[in-house]
Structure formats: C-alpha cells, structure tokens
Amino acid sequence: MPGYSISLCSGHHPKTEAAWRHAIANGKVGRVLDALNYLQSAPFVINEPVLLFQRNEGSEPIQKPARKDMWKVREPGPVQDQWKEYLSEMAREMELELAMYIREHGRFWIPMHLDFRGRIIAIPHFHFGREDCIRGLFLFADGEPIGVEGLKWLKAHVAARADGVNWSIKPSRLSREQRTAWTDENLPLLCKIGRAVLAGDDPKTIQWALPSEDDERYQFIAACAELVQAIDIGPEFKTKLPLIFDCTNSGLQHLAEMRRDRIEGRWVNITKPLDGGTTTSPYDDAVIEVEGDGLNDFYGIMAAALWRRLFERELFGLRDLLEGPLDRKIVKQPVMSYFYGATPIGMSDQICEIIEKRNRTKKKKKLPRAEMTPIRTFSVHEVDGIPYGKFANIFSLHRVNDIPYGTFIDGFLPYMLADALYKLLEQEGAPKAAETRNHLIKLAELCNEHKKILRFDTPLGLPVINRYFKPKEERLICSGVNRRRRDIIVAIGETDKIEKDRAENAVAANFVHAADAALLHLVALAAAKKSMPMLSIHDCFISTSPFAADLNVTVRDCFSRLHRHNWLNTIWQAVRKILPKGATMPPRLKVGDLDPNEVKLNPFFIN
Amino acid sequence: MAIGQTVAASDRLGADRETGNKTYRDTAEVIGNNLVPHCRDRKLRIEVGDWAIERLRTLPIFSLQSDLTPMAAGLSRWQQTNGFDANPDTLALTAELGDVLGDFMVEQIINKPLLSPMFEPPISLDASQQGWRAWLFHFTMFRPSPQD
Numbered sequence: 001m002p003g004y005s006i007s008l009c010s011g012h013h014p015k016t017e018a019a020w021r022h023a024i025a026n027g028k029v030g031r032v033l034d035a036l037n038y039l040q041s042a043p044f045v046i047n048e049p050v051l052l053f054q055r056n057e058g059s060e061p062i063q064k065p066a067r068k069d070m071w072k073v074r075e076p077g078p079v080q081d082q083w084k085e086y087l088s089e090m091a092r093e094m095e096l097e098l099a100m101y102i103r104e105h106g107r108f109w110i111p112m113h114l115d116f117r118g119r120i121i122a123i124p125h126f127h128f129g130r131e132d133c134i135r136g137l138f139l140f141a142d143g144e145p146i147g148v149e150g151l152k153w154l155k156a157h158v159a160a161r162a163d164g165v166n167w168s169i170k171p172s173r174l175s176r177e178q179r180t181a182w183t184d185e186n187l188p189l190l191c192k193i194g195r196a197v198l199a200g201d202d203p204k205t206i207q208w209a210l211p212s213e214d215d216e217r218y219q220f221i222a223a224c225a226e227l228v229q230a231i232d233i234g235p236e237f238k239t240k241l242p243l244i245f246d247c248t249n250s251g252l253q254h255l256a257e258m259r260r261d262r263i264e265g266r267w268v269n270i271t272k273p274l275d276g277g278t279t280t281s282p283y284d285d286a287v288i289e290v291e292g293d294g295l296n297d298f299y300g301i302m303a304a305a306l307w308r309r310l311f312e313r314e315l316f317g318l319r320d321l322l323e324g325p326l327d328r329k330i331v332k333q334p335v336m337s338y339f340y341g342a343t344p345i346g347m348s349d350q351i352c353e354i355i356e357k358r359n360r361t362k363k364k365k366k367l368p369r370a371e372m373t374p375i376r377t378f379s380v381h382e383v384d385g386i387p388y389g390k391f392a393n394i395f396s397l398h399r400v401n402d403i404p405y406g407t408f409i410d411g412f413l414p415y416m417l418a419d420a421l422y423k424l425l426e427q428e429g430a431p432k433a434a435e436t437r438n439h440l441i442k443l444a445e446l447c448n449e450h451k452k453i454l455r456f457d458t459p460l461g462l463p464v465i466n467r468y469f470k471p472k473e474e475r476l477i478c479s480g481v482n483r484r485r486r487d488i489i490v491a492i493g494e495t496d497k498i499e500k501d502r503a504e505n506a507v508a509a510n511f512v513h514a515a516d517a518a519l520l521h522l523v524a525l526a527a528a529k530k531s532m533p534m535l536s537i538h539d540c541f542i543s544t545s546p547f548a549a550d551l552n553v554t555v556r557d558c559f560s561r562l563h564r565h566n567w568l569n570t571i572w573q574a575v576r577k578i579l580p581k582g583a584t585m586p587p588r589l590k591v592g593d594l595d596p597n598e599v600k601l602n603p604f605f606i607n
Numbered sequence: 608m609a610i611g612q613t614v615a616a617s618d619r620l621g622a623d624r625e626t627g628n629k630t631y632r633d634t635a636e637v638i639g640n641n642l643v644p645h646c647r648d649r650k651l652r653i654e655v656g657d658w659a660i661e662r663l664r665t666l667p668i669f670s671l672q673s674d675l676t677p678m679a680a681g682l683s684r685w686q687q688t689n690g691f692d693a694n695p696d697t698l699a700l701t702a703e704l705g706d707v708l709g710d711f712m713v714e715q716i717i718n719k720p721l722l723s724p725m726f727e728p729p730i731s732l733d734a735s736q737q738g739w740r741a742w743l744f745h746f747t748m749f750r751p752s753p754q755d
Contacts, residue, residue: 006720006721008732037731037732041728041731043728094716097713098716098717098722101713101717102723102724106726107726108724108725108726109726110724111720111725111729123721124722124724124725125721125723126722126724127724
C-alpha cells in the first residue's frame with residue numbers, strides 16, 4: 001500500500017516549521033489543529049446529474065496544434081493561445097475522468113494542511129476551491145432536512161448563481177429577500193432547467209437559459225437541480241448542496257475593524273445596517289456622487305469613482321478598457337488584493353487577465369478587442385547616428401525609405417489603470433486602511449534595518465513569521481537547443497541575508513491573511529461544536545441551506561471575538577520586543593469609536 | 608528504451624534535416640548518439656543505432672513503420688542495402704504502448720494525493736494521541752490501489 005508524506009506546513013519553511021514545532025510541543029496551537037481536523041473530516045460525494053450534464057455537453061473537439069510550432073509556445077501569440085486552449089481542454093477531460101472514478105467510490109475526503117500564515121489549503125488538486133466546473137460537482141455526503149427557512153436560503157443561492165443568464169438582470173446585486181423573490185418569479189423556468197438536468201436531457205435543449213461558461217454555469221444548474229427536488233419532496237428533502245457565503249471584502253473588513261473606523265467599516269458591513277436595509281450608502285460620502293443601480297457595495301462605488309477620476313484627469317483612453325461607468329468586475333479583484341498588500345504591478349496583471357478573457361469572448365463574437373498597448377509612430381531626426389526627440393531614450397528606431405521613425409510605446413494601459421485605481425484607493429477610497437498598510441510596512445522596514453525578522457502570534461497561538469531570505473543559488477550548465485550551452489540558476493537553499501523588498505511588500509498581505517485564517521479557525525471550531533457541515537475557501541464560508549442562517553450568525557460572532565483585542569497593538573509590541581531598546585518605533589495608530597460588537601447586527605457581513 | 612520511445616513519439620527527432628521527413632537512418636543515428644555519445648565515427652553510430660532498433664523491435668511496444676502501414680512495406684530497409692539513403696521505414700510505437708502509458712497515467716493520477724482526493728477519512732492530527740514527534744509536519748496518507 002503506497003504512502004505519502006506531506007508537510008503540515010505547505011511550502012516547507014524551515015523557520016516556520018521550527019516555530020510551529022515549539023508551539024505544538026507547548027500545546028499552544030491545539031485549537032488550530034482541531035479546526036483543521038474538523039474541516040478535513042467532512043465527507044463529500046460527486047453530484048452525478050451535474051457530472052452527467054458536463055459529459056453530455058461535450059464541446060467541439062479542439063485540434064491539436066502543430067508540433068513543429070512548439071518553440072513558439074513560449075512567446076505570446078496565436079500559437080500560445082492554441083496550445084493553452086488545447087491543454088486546458090485536455091485537463092478538463094482528465095478532470096471529468098477523475099470525477100467519474102471518484103463517483104464509483106462514493107464518499108471521498110479532501111485532506112488539508114496550513115500555509116505559513118495559518119490559512120487552510122486543500123492538498124489534492126481536485127477540491128472545492130477550484131473553478132466552477134469542478135465546484136459544481138461537489139455535494140456533502142450527509143444531507144439535512146431542508147425545512148422552510150432552508151428553502152428560502154436555497155432560493156437566494158439559486159439567484160446568486162444566476163448572474164450570467166441573459167434573460168434577467170444580475171440577481172446577485174439584490175438583497176437576500178429580493179433574491180428569494182426573484183427565484184419565486186422565475187420558478188417555472190428554473191424548475192424546467194433543474195428537471196432537465198436531473199433527467200439527463202440533452203444540454204442543448206436548455207442551453208439558451210444557462211449562464212456562459214465564464215460565469216457560474218455548473219453551480220447554477222446544481223442549484224436548480226437541488227431546488228426542484230426540494231420543491232417536489234418538500235421540507236423533508238435532505239439537502240447536500242454546499243451554499244457559498246462570501247465576506248464583503250475581507251481584507252478591508254479586518255483593517256477597518258482593527259482601526260475601529262466607522263466610515264470604512266460601513267462600506268464593508270461591519271457597522272449597524274442603515275435604515276431601509278441597505279448595506280452601504282454611496283451618496284453621503286465624499287467618494288462619489290454617481291447615481292446607479294450597481295452602487296450597492298464597495299466595488300461598485302470604486303468602479304464609479306474610477307470612472308469619474310479618469311474623466312477628471314482626462315485619461316479617456318483608459319476608459320476604453322472599462323465596460324461602462326460601473327464596471328465592477330474589472331475593479332473587484334484589484335481592489336480586493338489592494339488590502340492584501342498588492343502593488344500596481346500585481347493589480348495590473350489582474351486587470352490584464354480580465355481584459356484578455358473579455359477579448360477572447362469578443363473574438364468569438366467578432367467584436368473589436370480592447371487594445372492594451374497603443375503604439376504611436378512618429379518621425380525623429382538623427383545627427384551623427386544619435387536620435388533626437390522628446391522621447392529619445394524610450395523608443396526604438398527604424399527606417400522606412402531612409403526616413404527614421406521612432407516607435408514609442410505610450411505606457412501599458414492596464415498598468416496605468418491599475419495605478420489610477422491604486423491612487424484612488426489610497427487617497428479617497430480607504431485612506432485609513434492605506435495608513436495601516438503603510439504602518440505595517442514601516443514596522444517591517446524597521447525590523448530589516450536591525451536585521452530582525454518580524455514575527456507575531458495569532459490569537460489562537462499560531463506563530464506567523466514574515467521571513468524572506470535571499471536564496472542560495474547554484475549555476476547549472478546544461479546543453480540547450482543545438483547543443484548550445486544553457487545556464488540555469490537553481491535555488492538550493494537560503495542565506496542569512498533578509499530580502500528587504502519582499503519582506504516589506506509582503507507584510508501587509510501576511511498580516512491580513514493571518515487575520516483571515518484566525519477567523520476561519522474560530523468559525524470551524526464553532527461549527528464543530530454545532531456539528532454544522534462546513535467548508536471554506538479562505539474568506540468564503542460554505543455550508544448547507546438548513547445551517548445557512550446559523551453560519552451567518554456564527555461568522556459575525558467569531559469576527560467580533562477575533563477583534564476584541566487590538567491586533568495592531570499586538571504586532572507593534574511584537575516588533576518592540578525584538579528590537580533593541582534604543583530603536584525608534586513609529587507611533588501607534590489611533591483607533592476610532594466603532595464597537596466590535598456592532599458587526600453582530602449586520603447580516604450583510606457575509607453575503 | 609527511453610530514447611526509443613522518445614524518438615518514435617517525436618516528429619523532430621530522427622527526421623532528415625533537409626526534407627523534415629523521418630528516416631530510418633536518422634532514427635538510428637539519434638539512438639546511436641545516445642548509446643555511444645563519445646563515438647566520432649558517424650557510420651559506426653548509425654550501426655549501433657541499427658542494432659538497438661533490432662533489439663527494440665523484439666519488444667511488443669515497438670514496431671517498424673512498414674509493419675504498421677502496408678504502403679511502406681515494399682520499400683527496402685537500410686540494413687538490407689547497407690547504404691545511407693533515406694528510408695521512410697522508421698521506428699514507431701504500437702497501440703499497446705498507448706494502453707500501457709494510459710493505464711500508468713490513470714494509476715498515477717488516482718494514487719497521487721496531490722491530484723485526487725482520499726476515499727477514507729484523513730488521519731486526525733492529534734498530538735496527545737500519537738505523540739507530536741511521531742507525526743509532526745509529516746502525516747502519512749494511505750490510499751488503496753485501484754485494484755483493491
């Protein structure tokens with residue numbers, strides 16, 4: 001019988017492992033291990049109707065690209081796109097085969113381990129945190145009677161997954177009651193979809209009513225199938241479908257709660273809800289004065305504010321990258337990652353990814369693509385072989401009919417957009433959170449100056465070490481193409497020198513991730529006490545519909561408990577402890593008057 | 608055997624540089640290069656490759672193209688003419704290899720904990736039961752083979 005050894009700490013950080021060993025030996029992290037044990041003990045089964053639907057759907061076979069063009073794969077272009085498409089199709093086929101095999105075995109479990117910040121990560125590649133087509137295949141193995149209240153949560157879940165359908169507005173923008181009402185309104189169609197999936201009908205018959213593959217298509221059909229069974233059988237129906245509840249920008253939630261800031265806290269639902277049940281008020285703050293339906297959350301507000309800022313700064317070219325003034329989708333990922341310490345470069349990559357995805361869809365529909373690199377060509381003059389011009393140092397020179405031309409790349413548009421968004425968040429969007437980020441970076445800088453490693457413990461006792469050392473490298477000489485010498489540099493360990501830039505850039509991310517992880521540990525422990533089936537994807541909490549209301553309350557309660565003590569003070573004191581006495585510490589950050597218990601009154605905290 | 612599989616599966620290795628078509632001579636040369644990398648005599652390298660191909664053909668997973676396609680069967684082989692003319696009769700993989708590799712892949716995917724989930728509950732990490740030194744940072748996952 002084959003056995004595999006996998007580290008409890010993903011990434012094999014020797015110093016983190018040593019610190020954890022010590023903490024485990026002293027019995028400090030018992031609760032973290034209990035949380036991990038509970039999460040990995042949940043059994044699952046494959047959602048057979050959805051698997052069958054995916055197999056019947058069978059997209060058109062993609063022709064394998066020519067092998068002679070393999071060398072072009074490394075360069076971006078049509079050959080790389082063809083190979084990407086082909087390989088992703090092959091990978092998907094393999095996943096479906098694997099799912100078929102798992103289905104034959106019945107129950108299965110997902111083993112998990114921790115990353116160095118304490119976040120719980122699934123070990124196998126086949127897990128719930130993957131994309132929609134895999135996520136739609138998961139069901140809890142043990143069901144619970146859905147009940148009347150559970151059915152309402154399931155209806156809200158169906159609506160939330162129906163964002164990509166082209167026969168309705170986007171229901172995920174609605175409140176929970178409105179989502180339930182939306183499902184009731186469209187019940188005949190949703191039941192028809194669910195029945196077709198359960199009966200294994202040809203997917204083409206309901207193709208028109210489904211979201212596209214870029215949206216949550218398979219989770220939507222899984223929800224419809226569950227809904228139709230719940231309606232047919234009644235409140236005794238044992239539901240197994242995992243319902244996802246996502247925190248409203250968890251990074252900002254933690255930072256705002258640490259600063260006890262009421263304004264930023266209100267945008268992410270950690271304050272008392274406003275009258276009328278709306279979660280945020282876009283109209284009474286300095287950020288934005290745009291009217292629109294999409295302005296019901298922080299991302300929507302930031303999208304509108306970005307649109308306005310681009311207008312003010314006359315950056316009209318950048319507005320071509322956005323799909324209207326409320327392009328929440330393009331803004332969401334960068335804004336979310338900003339609070340995890342993302343730089344404009346990282347945010348630009350995320351924007352690029354979305355634009356490329358959109359361009360692929362546009363190509364299929366034969367629409368003009370959004371250009372990311374506008375190239376301007378202009379003439380220059382040359383004296384004694386030296387080109388002169390305003391941008392003489394940043395253009396490439398070429399000649400046409402003996403006339404010199406310079407090609408000047410006017411910045412990378414997604415980067416410029418990311419930069420504008422970064423400044424917007426720093427100056428107007430969330431200045432307090434930005435201040436906290438900078439404070440953490442200062443603490444990391446101070447540690448680097450004194451050649452110390454920043455380290456702190458989470459409230460559950462798990463040591464988190466912000467350790468980044470320069471790698472110990474070795475040069476390998478290999479034979480490359482046509483027997484040419486090719487040097488490869490391989491990291492074989494780490495030196496004692498701290499990698500300052502990485503340590504400073506990563507500190508905010510590690511701190512917020514550690515807070516996220518601590519919240520998850522607390523929620524998992526609470527769920528274990530209540531025997532509530534639970535799953536998580538970092539800041540998303542997942543359970544079945546009968547437990548949905550309880551999960552919502554539990555998460556808020558745990559969040560309030562987590563932030564009872566001041567995390568920022570903890571890290572400040574941890575740094576004070578490791579630095580010599582004469583070191584000048586930055587002043588502690590001032591905190592506001594927000595009560596951490598207020599979050600218990602806001603059901604929109606997770607949605 | 609590894610180089611035999613690589614050459615047989617590749618469109619580039621074992622192909623004539625000018626025409627781009629696979630030939631017996633170039634296939635034998637690639638295999639010979641791997642077996643006697645320091646040999647400077649090209650003819651000798653090809654002869655070594657020829658001998659290796661004959662040995663590989665005794666295995667069920669290898670065959671010559673002429674054995675698989677009747678069109679090439681009438682063409683003379685290099686070892687018959689003992690010349691260096693390009694011959695389209697090249698080393699090929701039989702369908703059996705595909706089956707062997709397919710089964711191997713499936714077994715690997717199913718048994719790899721990094722790819723597929725487990726079919727029994729994971730071991731609970733409890734320091735008090737097992738002693739923290741015993742399992743610390745390395746908990747072992749056992750999984751049955753597909754035959755079980």
